[in-house]
Amino acid sequence: MADFIDDDAIIQFVNVTGADPDQAQSYLQVADGNVDTAVNLFFTNGGAPLMSEQPPRPAAPSMVDEEGYREKIAPKKAVLIGGDDDDDDRYYGGPMPPFHHARHGGPSAGAPLPVDPFRNYEAEGQFVRNLRAQGRGEGAEAEKAKKLADIFRPPFEIMFQGGFDNAKLVAREQKKFLMVSVNKTDEFASHVMNRDLFSQQSVKDFIKEHFVFILWGADSTEGQQHAVRYPIQGYPYLAIIDPLTGERVKQWNVVPSVPEFLQEASEVLEGHIETKPNQPKKKKAITELSEEEQLELALAASVESNGGIAIDNDDDEDTAQDDEEDILKNSEVEKPVDVLAVLLPVKRPEPTADAARIQFRLPDGGRVIHKFNKTDPVRFLFEFVKAEVPETQSRPFDLIAVREPLLPRLNETILDAGVAAASLSVVFTD
Numbered sequence: 001m002a003d004f005i006d007d008d009a010i011i012q013f014v015n016v017t018g019a020d021p022d023q024a025q026s027y028l029q030v031a032d033g034n035v036d037t038a039v040n041l042f043f044t045n046g047g048a049p050l051m052s053e054q055p056p057r058p059a060a061p062s063m064v065d066e067e068g069y070r071e072k073i074a075p076k077k078a079v080l081i082g083g084d085d086d087d088d089d090r091y092y093g094g095p096m097p098p099f100h101h102a103r104h105g106g107p108s109a110g111a112p113l114p115v116d117p118f119r120n121y122e123a124e125g126q127f128v129r130n131l132r133a134q135g136r137g138e139g140a141e142a143e144k145a146k147k148l149a150d151i152f153r154p155p156f157e158i159m160f161q162g163g164f165d166n167a168k169l170v171a172r173e174q175k176k177f178l179m180v181s182v183n184k185t186d187e188f189a190s191h192v193m194n195r196d197l198f199s200q201q202s203v204k205d206f207i208k209e210h211f212v213f214i215l216w217g218a219d220s221t222e223g224q225q226h227a228v229r230y231p232i233q234g235y236p237y238l239a240i241i242d243p244l245t246g247e248r249v250k251q252w253n254v255v256p257s258v259p260e261f262l263q264e265a266s267e268v269l270e271g272h273i274e275t276k277p278n279q280p281k282k283k284k285a286i287t288e289l290s291e292e293e294q295l296e297l298a299l300a301a302s303v304e305s306n307g308g309i310a311i312d313n314d315d316d317e318d319t320a321q322d323d324e325e326d327i328l329k330n331s332e333v334e335k336p337v338d339v340l341a342v343l344l345p346v347k348r349p350e351p352t353a354d355a356a357r358i359q360f361r362l363p364d365g366g367r368v369i370h371k372f373n374k375t376d377p378v379r380f381l382f383e384f385v386k387a388e389v390p391e392t393q394s395r396p397f398d399l400i401a402v403r404e405p406l407l408p409r410l411n412e413t414i415l416d417a418g419v420a421a422a423s424l425s426v427v428f429t430d
Contacts, residue, residue: 005024005025005028005029005033006033009024009028009033009035009038010024010025010028012035012186013027013028013035013038013039013042016035016039016186016188017039017042017043017047019042019047023042023047023049024038026049027039027041027042035186036184036186036217036219039186043152043191152191152194152195153194153199154194154198154215155194155198155199155204155207155213155215157204158204158207158208158213159213159214159215160212160213160214163222164180164214164222164225164226167212167214167243168243168246169243170212171211171212171243172243172244174212176210176211176212176243177210177211177212177240177241177242177243177249177268177269178211178212178214178240178241178242178243179207179211179212179213179214179238179239179240179241179265180214180215180216180226180237180238180239180241181193181198181213181214181215181216181236181237181238181239182215182216182217182218182223182226182227182232182235182237183215183216183217183218183235183236183237184217184218184219184235187235187236189235189236189254189255190235190236192236192255193236193238193255196255196257196258197255197256197258197261200258202258202262203258203261203262206262206265210265210269210402211240212243218232218235230248233253234253235253236252236253236254236255237251237252237253238251238252239251239252240265240268249268250264250265250268252264266423269402270361270402270423270425339407339410340382340386340392340396340397340407343379343382343383343386344383344386345383345386345387345390345393346380346383346384346386346387347370347383347384347387347388348372348380348384350370350371350372351371351372351373354373354374355371355372355373355374356371356372356373356374356376356414356415356419356420356421357369357371357421358370358371358372358381358414358419358420358421358422358423358424359422359423359424360384360385360388360399360424360425360426361423361424361425361426362388362389362426363389363391363426363427363428368388370384370388372384372414373414374413374414374415374420375413375414375415376413376414377410377411377412377413377414378406378409378410378411378412378413378414378417378419379410379411380414381399381406381414381419381424382399382406382407382410385397385399385426389426392426392428395428395430396428396429396430397426397427397428397429398427398429399424399425399426399427400424400425400427401417401418401419401422401424402422406419406424
């Protein structure tokens, strides 16, 4: 424990936490003068005063008799049970635990707990053990501290534990974008982002579905490397990165509201659609197929593992194209026009309960919203568009859902196709 604390460190601690100088002094002493560790410990402890160090224990009485023989150890009976102490020691005790190199998502049972980049586990472990020794490991103050720590807790359950390059590979395999957050513990806005944005279940579900999410501390090795690759203008810092090109396509330097975040992130997903690498395509002549064969061909494409979309895994040669029509032009099999011809223009009444609210982005820039039953087939969406946009009755088109066309999925339900609350683009394919 540091004996002398620099005045600048105390002033910085007070400015961030609003604590008095005496509290700043005590927390900084526990953290060996490290302001970041002291600030995080302050929030974790709910700002409660720290306990003083334990007085040294008296020397144990000698257990050796006059003849130099050790006395017999008295037998004891005890019951071995598990408890919170084991979990606390696993989380707090000793040096920082190693990364759990999961592919994506939360840690599995029995795996090392994820690392919080804002915490000094050795200092916190000693602090928790001091609380237990004083009889304060449980009770109102400990519960208050736990609740406060939970409020500002990073979203471990959706964090990718690994390096930037590994995250890019996983993002490509899963056809997702990268989302990177770099935070500083002495910037309260970084804690606010955890509290107001990442704590919301709708946000966590959205990120988990569409992104490989990384969170680093600004002082960590990965955080510093990221700042070199992508200059950071301020904190908090949250960015979306295309894993194919490495381009930073969106960033936030303020904490957005939940609706703003969902809308802006969705616009990024809609505007950047992955396409197949340029290579010769084998196309089948439509005139050689019967109408029944054309329909079977379109529906068979729905079972392809990549949905008609492929990704080039070459780091240096990849390019991400924004033109949604390229997805259809680069398909391995030309989409049969006659499949659309058998679909009639139908505009069905909107359901009143448990409806799927879908937005259609029209070729002229307009937008139309309509409700469907979640169990309706995808072809109902095409029939609605043909009724809403007369031009689609004479021109081939498709509906694009973020990364894939829906024409091969006509017989799937709206729910199974994952478009129950989607924004679909109407794209002509001729």
